[in-house]
Amino acid sequence: MKFTLRVWRQDNQFDKGRLVMYVVDDISPDMSFLEMLDVLNERLIKDGEEPIAFDHDCREGICGMCGLMINGNAHGPNKLTTTCQLHMRSFSENEAITIEPWRAKPFPVIKDLVVDRSSFDRIIESGGYISAPTGSAPDAHAVPVSKADADNAFEAAACIGCGACVAACPNGSGMLFTAAKTTHLGLLPQGQPERLTRALDMVETHDDLGFGGCTNSGECTAVCPKGIPLEAIGRLNRDVLKAATKLPARH
Amino acid sequence: MYTEGAPIVDGKRPDGPLDERWEKRRFSARLVNPANKRKMTVIVVGTGLAGGSAAATLAELGYNVLSFCYQDSPRRAHSIAAQGGINAAKNYRNDGDSVFRLFYDTIKGGDFRARESNVHRLAEVSVEIIDQCVAQGVPFAREYGGLLDTRSFGGAQVSRTFYARGQTGQQLLLGAYQALARQINAGRVKMHPRTEMLDLIVDDGRARGIVARDLVTGDIETYTADAVVLATGGYGNTFYLSTNAKGSNATAIWRAHKRGALFANPCYTQIHPTCIPVSGAHQSKLTLMSESLRNDGRVWVPKAPKDNRAPHMIPEDERDYYLERMYPSFGNLVPRDIASRAAKNICDTGHGVGPGGLGVYLDFSDAIERLGRDAVEAKYGNLFEMYAQITGENPYKVPMRIYPAVHYTMGGLWVDYDLQSTIPGLFVIGEANFSDHGANRLGASALMQGLADGYFILPNTIGDYLADGPFPPVSQQAITSVEQEVVDRVVRILAVDGDRSPDDIHRELGQLMWDYCGMERSEEGLRKALEAIPALRKEFWQRVRVLGTGDGLNQSLEKAGRVADFIDLAELMVIDALHRTESCGGHFRAESQTEDGEALRDDENFSYVAAWEYGPQQPVLHREELLFENVTPSQRSYK
Numbered sequence: 090m091k092f093t094l095r096v097w098r099q100d101n102q103f104d105k106g107r108l109v110m111y112v113v114d115d116i117s118p119d120m121s122f123l124e125m126l127d128v129l130n131e132r133l134i135k136d137g138e139e140p141i142a143f144d145h146d147c148r149e150g151i152c153g154m155c156g157l158m159i160n161g162n163a164h165g166p167n168k169l170t171t172t173c174q175l176h177m178r179s180f181s182e183n184e185a186i187t188i189e190p191w192r193a194k195p196f197p198v199i200k201d202l203v204v205d206r207s208s209f210d211r212i213i214e215s216g217g218y219i220s221a222p223t224g225s226a227p228d229a230h231a232v233p234v235s236k237a238d239a240d241n242a243f244e245a246a247a248c249i250g251c252g253a254c255v256a257a258c259p260n261g262s263g264m265l266f267t268a269a270k271t272t273h274l275g276l277l278p279q280g281q282p283e284r285l286t287r288a289l290d291m292v293e294t295h296d297d298l299g300f301g302g303c304t305n306s307g308e309c310t311a312v313c314p315k316g317i318p319l320e321a322i323g324r325l326n327r328d329v330l331k332a333a334t335k336l337p338a339r340h
Numbered sequence: 341m342y343t344e345g346a347p348i349v350d351g352k353r354p355d356g357p358l359d360e361r362w363e364k365r366r367f368s369a370r371l372v373n374p375a376n377k378r379k380m381t382v383i384v385v386g387t388g389l390a391g392g393s394a395a396a397t398l399a400e401l402g403y404n405v406l407s408f409c410y411q412d413s414p415r416r417a418h419s420i421a422a423q424g425g426i427n428a429a430k431n432y433r434n435d436g437d438s439v440f441r442l443f444y445d446t447i448k449g450g451d452f453r454a455r456e457s458n459v460h461r462l463a464e465v466s467v468e469i470i471d472q473c474v475a476q477g478v479p480f481a482r483e484y485g486g487l488l489d490t491r492s493f494g495g496a497q498v499s500r501t502f503y504a505r506g507q508t509g510q511q512l513l514l515g516a517y518q519a520l521a522r523q524i525n526a527g528r529v530k531m532h533p534r535t536e537m538l539d540l541i542v543d544d545g546r547a548r549g550i551v552a553r554d555l556v557t558g559d560i561e562t563y564t565a566d567a568v569v570l571a572t573g574g575y576g577n578t579f580y581l582s583t584n585a586k587g588s589n590a591t592a593i594w595r596a597h598k599r600g601a602l603f604a605n606p607c608y609t610q611i612h613p614t615c616i617p618v619s620g621a622h623q624s625k626l627t628l629m630s631e632s633l634r635n636d637g638r639v640w641v642p643k644a645p646k647d648n649r650a651p652h653m654i655p656e657d658e659r660d661y662y663l664e665r666m667y668p669s670f671g672n673l674v675p676r677d678i679a680s681r682a683a684k685n686i687c688d689t690g691h692g693v694g695p696g697g698l699g700v701y702l703d704f705s706d707a708i709e710r711l712g713r714d715a716v717e718a719k720y721g722n723l724f725e726m727y728a729q730i731t732g733e734n735p736y737k738v739p740m741r742i743y744p745a746v747h748y749t750m751g752g753l754w755v756d757y758d759l760q761s762t763i764p765g766l767f768v769i770g771e772a773n774f775s776d777h778g779a780n781r782l783g784a785s786a787l788m789q790g791l792a793d794g795y796f797i798l799p800n801t802i803g804d805y806l807a808d809g810p811f812p813p814v815s816q817q818a819i820t821s822v823e824q825e826v827v828d829r830v831v832r833i834l835a836v837d838g839d840r841s842p843d844d845i846h847r848e849l850g851q852l853m854w855d856y857c858g859m860e861r862s863e864e865g866l867r868k869a870l871e872a873i874p875a876l877r878k879e880f881w882q883r884v885r886v887l888g889t890g891d892g893l894n895q896s897l898e899k900a901g902r903v904a905d906f907i908d909l910a911e912l913m914v915i916d917a918l919h920r921t922e923s924c925g926g927h928f929r930a931e932s933q934t935e936d937g938e939a940l941r942d943d944e945n946f947s948y949v950a951a952w953e954y955g956p957q958q959p960v961l962h963r964e965e966l967l968f969e970n971v972t973p974s975q976r977s978y979k
């Protein structure tokens with residue numbers, strides 16, 4: 090197969106960046122999108138041009154490291170699919186493909202298609218956990234958890250932290266990511282004691298980091314490779330409201 | 341090829357009854373008083389199950405922790421990709437499981453090439469892991485009554501594998517990551533993502549720090565501490581194609597090896613039978629399909645070699661269900677190493693299917709007929725989807741094609757019972773060490789080992805070492821000399837300016853290792869590899885091409901450094917494989933097989949751990965005898 094690519098190239102954080110055109114042919118429909126970029130990179134190295142930097146690691150759709158804007162769609166045209174799981178058979182012969190990094194204020198570009206998503210880690214650090222120091226745990230069967238709660242918690246916990254939700258959101262909001270974590274922990278009995286402070290702390294951090302607010306446009310869940318539902322955000326908002334009435338005022 | 345060194349003993353090996361040894365060691369290990377803990381720093385390289393859990397727990401204990409990973413976030417360590425589950429001897433099912441049974445299964449599964457004491461401790465600690473993870477909010481699968489569900493896995497006759505759908509590794513890792521995040525927030529852990537360890541600082545005979553490259557700025561930085569823990573995972577990517585993450589590498593353990601840490605059993609590699617076959621020369625990694633598929637899928641190839649007909653055009657009596665034929669009692673459920681080798685042999689004789697004849701069918705049509713499509717979908721739906729996504733074929737209609745792929749490395753840095761390497765102050769945990777799986781790892785036991793090491797074992801044993809600390813400041817000379825070596829090496833790689841990309845050379849190394857040091861190894865093949873590897877090393881240093889500079893993000897440069905270390909490690913793997921003329925577990929020597937082609941162990945001559953010391957000319961072999969006081973090594977049989 091043959092494609093005309095327009096790829097975002099940016100030397101570093103300070104560089105303005107630009108789209109550069111490359112034509113690739115000899116692309117097998119069985120190649121993954123990233124393998125197609127590998128092929129291009131091998132050629133660039135041969136030609137003496139620096140290869141295109143992009144993030145990836147597991148190439149199995151689970152680590153959350155990959156993520157590209159492909160023709161304006163986060164992770165490309167297919168639903169519930171990460172960039173690394175996308176294959177070239179999903180494109181048509183001679184298609185023009187524009188490849189850009191995630192664009193969002195809290196995700197500055199480091200180089201080419203690589204962005205800095207460490208703000209996600211800051212959100213988790215501010216409360217996305219259950220305080221259970223090693224050694225302090227009771228027997229695993231001490232607290233039964235209903236299958237429905239366990240399954241729903243699992244669905245939310247499946248978030249891979251890729252950042253597509255933020256990239257797709259017109260406001261650059263990270264609420265789907267934040268809500269996935271509060272929902273996971275908030276549905277489990279072990280997560281109850283810290284539930285309200287967790288919600289409050291994480292949302293506060295989210296806002297402080299420059300993520301935008303949620304206006305329910307739903308673009309996030311549409312691109313989410315793990316299908317995290319919009320209801321998670323509703324659940325988080327309810328916890329935040331509850332926290333505002335139940336917890337002592339903060340400064 | 342190598343020289344003989346003095347035998348080694350595990351100086352920390354406790355004695356007495358097997359089930360009292362860990363208790364005894366915990367009691368004899370010295371404690372560190374809380375005020376002193378605050379004065380000490382521990383470096384933990386790696387944030388997978390082993391490193392993430394260790395860093396969090398050490399910080400909870402009061403140490404200052406510096407944590408490192410090469411990904412942009414500690415949550416992305418390769419442990420995230422583990423699918424099937426984690427073993428624990430909870431015996432919640434009352435089906436006859438016990439600590440001793442888990443111990444026995446693991447030791448036998450490892451083909452009697454692991455230490456009894458270590459494996460028993462692992463089985464003991466397994467039960468605490470599940471408790472800890474549940475308390476952290478890991479959403480394990482549950483039954484309607486609200487209790488934890490389990491399944492059976494990889495040959496075991498009891499149901500002791502806890503799981504979170506097909507994403508157990510992800511959920512366990514997020515548990516460890518969240519515990520780590522809590523300590524980062526508390527200021528007890530300083531996290532360094534996108535930072536790659538490139539060397540170890542040893543001063544006055546002790547491991548005292550690391551030299552690392554900030555992958556974003558390109559700066560070469562030094563970090564010092566009272567002890568260093570390596571939790572950097574396995575080295576399966578030596579083969580280029582494997583189920584490991586693209587960035588998984590051997591650099592940290594290889595550099596430590598060059599600084600004096602012995603490397604144990606480097607040739608023990610696990611090749612997993614059910615992976616999606618290579619689809620072309622562009623292939624960049626291989627994807628594992630859970631082993632559970634073999635419960636309902638039937639493996640077959642056409643009886644006639646080079647039969648190109650579509651599978652449904654091949655009538656029943658022209659198919660060879662070779663596993664069922666060769667192993668009537670275990671059939672499609674023989675252990676990993678046996679299934680892998682059978683697939684290779686059948687393809688080598690021209691019966692393979694798909695591109696290049698490197699694949700066998702895994703056929704669900706009988707299961708679909710017997711159970712109905714819905715039942716099959718309920719059990720394996722997500723795996724079928726993944727297969728369809730990657731291959732573009734519908735496995736409900738066309739049999740899957742599978743082929744073995746490199747998956748896990750049992751070898752690693754040698755550690756004593758305290759998980760300390762031969763360099764004092766350097767501890768090694770998780771897949772990076774060699775300790776618990778012998779010559780073959782059982783399914784669902786790597787996650788168990790990583791978390792056992794990180795949550796429960798290392799935090800207890802490291803105290804005995806740190807009881808002598810805090811140690812005096814590290815000499816400036818020790819720091820700058822290693823730093824300079826690292827800087828020089830980066831400059832040297834950039835200066836080659838040849839015509840081959842790092843990936844290109846890596847692929848060649850991988851092919852060579854797969855052909856000569858893969859599923860079946862022979863004296864002749866290994867000798868060929870031993871000639872080819874030094875030539876490839878030369879090729880690398882003359883022809884590698886890394887564009888750009890070292891002053892910022894440069895992924896080619898990262899790869900090149902890793903490939904150079906893989907080449908060196910590959911040579912040691914081959915030497916180890918050549919010296920071990922027996923077959924055991926994942927190490928199959930063509931010269932050592934039974935009449936019907938099964939692996940033939942040689943306990944008389946090889947019941948030892950091969951621990952290799954780095955030598956600039958030749959490695960030095962140190963043997964650690966394995967003692968079996970509680971089990972009797974037997975020949976495995978799955979007929």
Ligand SMILES: Cc1cc2nc3c(=O)[nH]c(=O)nc-3n(C[C@H](O)[C@H](O)[C@H](O)COP(=O)(O)OP(=O)(O)OC[C@H]3O[C@@H](n4cnc5c(N)ncnc54)[C@H](O)[C@@H]3O)c2cc1C
Pocket residue numbers: 385386387388389390391408409410411414416417418419420421422423424425426508509535536537538571572573574583584585588589591592628747748769770771772783784785786787788790
């Ligand atoms: C596809 C797949 C499925 C699996 N399924 C199962 C299963 O179901 N059950 C089971 O028990 N096991 C399974 N395994 C095996 C298991 O996942 C691994 O053995 C285990 O997770 C390894 O954990 P670890 O903590 O030792 O290392 P890893 O998780 O590999 O972590 C390594 C860490 O070290 C860091 N690192 C590496 N090198 C450097 C460096 N030079 N500098 C800085 N940081 C570095 C990385 O950033 C990472 O944080 C599976 C493996 C694969 C590949």
Ligand code: SF4
Pocket residue numbers: 247248249250251252253254255265266269309312313314315316317
């Ligand atoms: S919510 Fe979905 S899109 Fe957002 S980070 Fe998680 S997995 Fe990615």
Ligand code: FES
Pocket residue numbers: 144145146147148149150151152153154155156171172173174
């Ligand atoms: S590379 Fe891991 S999710 Fe895509």
